[in-house]
Amino acid sequence: MTRLQRWIIRVTLPAVALVFSALGVLAQQGDKGFVPLPPGQSLQEQLPATPLVFTAYAFVWVALLVYVFILFSRLKKVERELADLRSKTRASRA
Amino acid sequence: MTSHSRLVPLLLGVAVVMFAAAPFVIDTAPYESSMGLVQRIFYFHLGAAMTMLTSGLVCGIASARYLAKRSASADHLAYAAVELAVLFGTMVLVTGPLWARKAWGVWWDWEPRLTSTLVMYMLFVAYLLLRRFGGAGSEVLSAAIGLFGMALVPFVYISVNLWRTLHPKTSVLPTLPKPMLVPALFCLAAFLILYWALLLIRMRMEAARAEIDAAYLSLED
């Protein structure tokens, strides 16, 4: 494992632990719980919820895909430029 | 820096599989009795929110380390973490109102947690703007912002809750019954694994950019 990875683990693990413990504390204070539907009872909807749910999930997916796409294209460009520069510096030193 | 080249595809692969499986896992959870179908948004909303918080914390810790040690990798980590915090924060602030529309009847309510998230989101965006438009030397400035941001979190929470004392509180983070806990944790795990992969990729990009800048400088000499 590189130093970088060790570093990341050293930072992110405590962060995750902190967030989860905060979550635990907050969860105790929750005054309105989610109550699961008793089995056998069917849903009664007024405002159609399906488009809202669909939009929410679609947005998350689209946002992730767009970001990953942009990230990889930026990364390719940067690595190409880096390889280019590396050969130039090697040539100028030779 | 390239020895984790196997870790990233692995993380990405796992995350993609988990996200693909998510709808089925979520389907195993029962419907919530008062909110019905729209409460399903919760599973992704929670994942995004926790990831945003984690990323904000990571940025804060990395910023503190950068201010103390001026280590370049700390700076790269902070920058990558903020960008991802904005990404996941955007998801929270979009899925939240979509849920609220059905659950509370309005697109936006000054509910303490949503408000606090908005404030922190603005701070993360401010960090990005400072990095982008601040010119040379903005790494140190943004590290200070990152550090202040982390110190700010408890105050934002306290002051927003105080601000809302006169109004009834609605809790977004409840005590979850068991059959809902499993899909929630599953989605959360998916989000965090994906976050880790993206963080590594983004950091690699930052490090490459720094190397390019250094190479340009040495070429000029």
Add this chain to the structure above:
Amino acid sequence: MIGVFRAAWIIARKDLLVETRSRELVYTTLFFAVSCVLVFAWAFVREGKPIDNASAGVLWVAIVFSGTLALGRAFERERQSETLRGLLMAPIERAAVYLGKLFALLVLMILVEIVLVPIVALFFHAPIGRAPWLLAGLLVVGTVGFAAVGTLFAAMLVRAQSRDVLLSIVLYPVTVPVVMTGVQGTAAIFAAEPDFGLAQTCLTLLIFFDAVFVTLALWTFAPVMHE
């Protein structure tokens, strides 16, 4: 090597002396604050009567906006005459520079507030006589919190590009707790049924915030200005 507080006082005195001679910041900041209040008057006065309890918010927004301008201007002055480098090279602790600039800015902002509060009370029918000390306490402590963060950020940004707009962009999210609590406390005093307990809670929270953020700013000022 003279002590931190003495050095800070010298720096603050320098700023205040410059200000007494030119009076640039006092006049422009004050006038801007009053213009702000007037804009809010056009927005929030309906049929000749101000809407309920708008005064607390208007007061704080005017303070924040005019304070941001004053911050930017105060450090711009240093930058233009290249005195900041001189300050940083002087044989004093970095913290003294921060404290000195902070104190001078505080004096300026409190002077502006002394004029602004009666004006807001006049236009928005705010009962400032109800709990004058509590109100003054909230304003002073809140201003300290705002100025503490603002002085640090303005000093940091002095050499950055787009520094004017960036100062607002980074300052406002960080000072949300101060402004929110300040408005909450002030509104509690001005309300039709005043809640002095809430106002005192807000004051306590503001004092706590000030303590944490002045300390944090003192820690970060030296490493950040160390370029």
